Amino acid sequence: MGAQHDSVREREVRGEQSHLDDVYRRLEEKIHEAEFLMDDASKRAQVGTPGALAERDAQVFRAGLHLNRLNSEFEDFLFGRIDLLLGKDGKKGPDGAYTSVEPAEGAVREDGTAEIAETLHIGRLGVLDADYSPLVIDWRAPAAAPFYRSTPVAPGRVVRRRVIRSKGRQVLGVEDDLLRPEIRATIDGVELPVIGDGALMAALGRARGHAMRDIVSSIQAEQDMVIRAPAASVTEVEGGPGTGKTAVALHRAAYLLYQDRRRYAGGILIVSPTPLLVSYTEGVLPSLGEEGQVAIRALGSLVEGAEADTYDEQRVARVKGSARMVKVLRRAARGALELGEMPQSLRVVAFGARIELGAEELRAVRQQVLGGTAPVNLMRPRARRLLLDALWARSGARRRYTDDELEAEAREAFDEDIATEDVFTEFLDAWWPELTPRRVLAAMADERRLGRWSRRVLRPDEVRAVARSLRRLDAEGAGPLSVHDVALLDELHLLLGAPARPKKRDMDPLDQLTGLDELTTYADREAPRRERAERLAEERRDYAHIIVDEAQDLTPMQWRMVGRRGRTATWTVVGDPAQSSWSDPDEAAAARDEALGTRPRRRFELTVNYRNPSEVAELADRVLALAMPGTAPPKAVRSTGLRPRFAVAVAGGEPDAPDAEALGAAVREEAARMLGEVDGTVGVVVAMGRRAQAREWLKGLDDRVVPLGSLEAKGLEYDATLVVSPAEIADESPAGLRVLYVALTRATQRLTVLSSARDLPDAEGVPDLLRD
Numbered sequence: 001m002g003a004q005h006d007s008v009r010e011r012e013v014r015g016e017q018s019h020l021d022d023v024y025r026r027l028e029e030k031i032h033e034a035e036f037l038m039d040d041a042s043k044r045a046q047v048g049t050p051g052a053l054a055e056r057d058a059q060v061f062r063a064g065l066h067l068n069r070l071n072s073e074f075e076d077f078l079f080g081r082i083d084l085l086l087g088k089d090g091k092k093g094p095d096g097a098y099t100s101v102e103p104a105e106g107a108v109r110e111d112g113t114a115e116i117a118e119t120l121h122i123g124r125l126g127v128l129d130a131d132y133s134p135l136v137i138d139w140r141a142p143a144a145a146p147f148y149r150s151t152p153v154a155p156g157r158v159v160r161r162r163v164i165r166s167k168g169r170q171v172l173g174v175e176d177d178l179l180r181p182e183i184r185a186t187i188d189g190v191e192l193p194v195i196g197d198g199a200l201m202a203a204l205g206r207a208r209g210h211a212m213r214d215i216v217s218s219i220q221a222e223q224d225m226v227i228r229a230p231a232a233s234v235t236e237v238e239g240g241p242g243t244g245k246t247a248v249a250l251h252r253a254a255y256l257l258y259q260d261r262r263r264y265a266g267g268i269l270i271v272s273p274t275p276l277l278v279s280y281t282e283g284v285l286p287s288l289g290e291e292g293q294v295a296i297r298a299l300g301s302l303v304e305g306a307e308a309d310t311y312d313e314q315r316v317a318r319v320k321g322s323a324r325m326v327k328v329l330r331r332a333a334r335g336a337l338e339l340g341e342m343p344q345s346l347r348v349v350a351f352g353a354r355i356e357l358g359a360e361e362l363r364a365v366r367q368q369v370l371g372g373t374a375p376v377n378l379m380r381p382r383a384r385r386l387l388l389d390a391l392w393a394r395s396g397a398r399r400r401y402t403d404d405e406l407e408a409e410a411r412e413a414f415d416e417d418i419a420t421e422d423v424f425t426e427f428l429d430a431w432w433p434e435l436t437p438r439r440v441l442a443a444m445a446d447e448r449r450l451g452r453w454s455r456r457v458l459r460p461d462e463v464r465a466v467a468r469s470l471r472r473l474d475a476e477g478a479g480p481l482s483v484h485d486v487a488l489l490d491e492l493h494l495l496l497g498a499p500a501r502p503k504k505r506d507m508d509p510l511d512q513l514t515g516l517d518e519l520t521t522y523a524d525r526e527a528p529r530r531e532r533a534e535r536l537a538e539e540r541r542d543y544a545h546i547i548v549d550e551a552q553d554l555t556p557m558q559w560r561m562v563g564r565r566g567r568t569a570t571w572t573v574v575g576d577p578a579q580s581s582w583s584d585p586d587e588a589a590a591a592r593d594e595a596l597g598t599r600p601r602r603r604f605e606l607t608v609n610y611r612n613p614s615e616v617a618e619l620a621d622r623v624l625a626l627a628m629p630g631t632a633p634p635k636a637v638r639s640t641g642l643r644p645r646f647a648v649a650v651a652g653g654e655p656d657a658p659d660a661e662a663l664g665a666a667v668r669e670e671a672a673r674m675l676g677e678v679d680g681t682v683g684v685v686v687a688m689g690r691r692a693q694a695r696e697w698l699k700g701l702d703d704r705v706v707p708l709g710s711l712e713a714k715g716l717e718y719d720a721t722l723v724v725s726p727a728e729i730a731d732e733s734p735a736g737l738r739v740l741y742v743a744l745t746r747a748t749q750r751l752t753v754l755s756s757a758r759d760l761p762d763a764e765g766v767p768d769l770l771r772d
């Protein structure tokens with residue numbers, strides 16, 4: 001029986017192999033075509049007329065794109081197949097497949113038998129055979145949707161869904177799901193065999209590396225609904241840990257590009273909470289064939305020239321993230337004008353006479369200028385004009401003219417006379433200095449000054465903490481920024497306006513990431529380079545679609561920053577309130593509403609946890625019940641039979657306490673144990689305050705081990721996770737329980753919880769917070 005089954009399996013694998021061979025044959029033909037096009041195009045280039053050049057550009061672009069994609073898609077090119085009943089109408093779509101979702105009336109005969117009318121293979125890219133019949137359907141094409149969406153409850157035309165595992169040109173195996181078990185279907189007269197025990201489980205059980213993998217061969221129906229949701233307005237997705245929110249967001253970017261490449265190429269921004277999550281996820285889109293078309297950026301790297309990956313202490317972060325900072329920054333942007341040594345008077349010589357404005361008059365002029373609403377740097381021309389007005393009035397020259405025209409002429413000469421004097425330009429530079437966001441931020445490090453700017457907005461202890469945190473910066477603002485500083489810089493950028501004399505800057509790597517380079521044509525390159533650079537800069541600040549991952553964590557100031565980049569964008573916002581490390585969710589919700597505006601929203605919920613085995617999820621759910629009572633946890637689909645391990649270190653206390661050494665030894669021992677238990681990665685999560693220590697503890701162990709502060713664990717996953725002192729993590733901030741929930745939901749296979757004295761472990765080593 002087993003042997004017979006094996007031979008069926010072999011036959012099926014052989015069948016798929018022969019199809020894959022056909023696909024590769026066709027792909028090779030296409031590559032030759034592309035190479036020929038490239039070659040032909042470069043010959044045309046030698047003709048050199050503008051018309052020929054423009055034509056060449058278009059050809060090279062298309063051929064190059066094609067080659068690139070074909071080459072990058074060669075691994076695991078084909079991964080799915082569906083066998084379908086006859087459709088209701090006989091219409092075919094552009095991809096050569098029948099379009100109807102529902103079966104035709106007589107598709108299933110009265111005796112419960114049916115003949116398969118159509119077989120579609122699904123892959124990373126669509127491939128048509130020479131006769132235009134579909135060899136492979138692009139996973140994003142409408143005809144591929146049933147592969148993801150059909151369920152036994154609503155199978156549509158799908159009788160059997162098959163996942164094909166392949167590597168390079170070789171088919172390794174097939175796994176089938178029967179969606180209409182009640183009928184006996186035949187294909188070319190032979191009964192349809194069903195093989196394997198579920199590709200999804202196989203995918204979920206695989207060891208994890210340092211990079212996320214795409215899920216294109218096993219997207220589930222509820223996820224597919226989100227990926228293919230129309231781009232209009234705002235798509236909001238909520239779901240617990242491990243429900244695939246990040247994966248779905250990335251696949252959605254690829255889908256949008258497929259749907260409307262013109263609109264989205266270079267115009268999709270994915271905002272990720274940490275640089276770690278960016279590097280974990282950035283390989284997914286290239287694996288889906290979308291190399292360089294989407295910008296994935298961490299919240300600390302959204303502002304040009306700022307690369308922040310340090311964190312403020314929670315109480316500082318809380319103030320810096322709060323919308324109250326808008327008021328403080330408004331005052332700071334204006335107040336910073338008086339940072340340097342303020343000249344108390346202005347003395348010039350005009351028309352041979354000395355004219356002077358004193359402190360009082362200068363103050364009055366400044367007040368008048370500041371009456372406007374323009375950004376501070378852009379008020380400089382107005383300041384200059386009003387100074388000249390005041391000098392003119394003071395000179396008394398006006399009285400000498402009765403004729404308006406003569407007066408106007410004299411005034412023009414007067415202005416010219418003064419404005420070219422060094423004394424005047426030097427005065428203006430000192431009196432209305434050009435401010436940079438970093439300089440103003442650095443000015444806030446002075447507690448008394450910050451106290452003035454935040455009067456009746458921040459409490460004195462908040463002022464002290466924020467000022468102290470900014471002492472890392474020098475007077476010009478150079479120095480390490482925290483992630484929360486970046487949103488402040490962005491706000492200041494707006495309040496100050498671009499400096500009047502733009503500084504020359506190097507090309508940002510993102511310029512290449514936008515993909516616009518790839519899309520340039522002859523005409524583009526003929527346009528002045530400057531104009532292009534400006535357009536790029538503009539593009540970067542205004543995206544066509546913005547995807548926000550871990551949206552529950554954005555502070556109000558961060559929502560403002562992200563919102564500015566998508567004033568006309570459509571949005572996909574994914575997150576989980578139960579994992580929020582922000583302590584004032586209401587304030588953040590208001591800022592989110594403001595960023596998303598009044599655009600209509602469509603909400604989706606993801607309900608299945610694909611990451612954690614049920615044994616791990618059950619433990620984490622206890623913390624969820626404490627952190628967010630009444631919240632339904634997602635349902636874990638897998639069970640490994642491995643219960644979490646509880647270990648106790650005979651240490652505890654503060655980070656610098658002498659027994660920290662004992663805790664370190666226990667952490668190292670547990671991490672080493674886990675390395676022996678799993679093939680993939682081991683994440684060691686500690687309270688933020690122990691980050692540096694943890695790096696020391698784990699030094700030289702193995703590069704499969706990653707030490708992480710609790711906030712850095714966001715979005716990541718490891719085969720095994722060691723959570724060190726739940727109580728420490730929970731006590732570190734007002735949202736600490738939710739942060740702990742994040743830490744406990746990172747493991748794909750094994751979880752160990754290491755307690756210190758502070759965790760009050762019971763006889764089994766279970767810490768107080770995790771007891772039933």
Ligand SMILES: Nc1ncnc2c1ncn2[C@@H]1O[C@H](COP(=O)(O)OP(=O)(O)OP(=O)(O)O)[C@@H](O)[C@H]1O
Nearest residue numbers: 215218219220241242243244245246247610611715
């Ligand atoms: N349909 C699927 N097929 C295979 N693997 C999946 C599927 N959906 C999710 N996964 C896997 O489950 C894990 C969790 O996915 P992901 O990180 O996207 O979840 P998340 O909802 O963003 O989690 P968190 O909120 O904890 O950050 C990943 O390893 C992902 O590849």
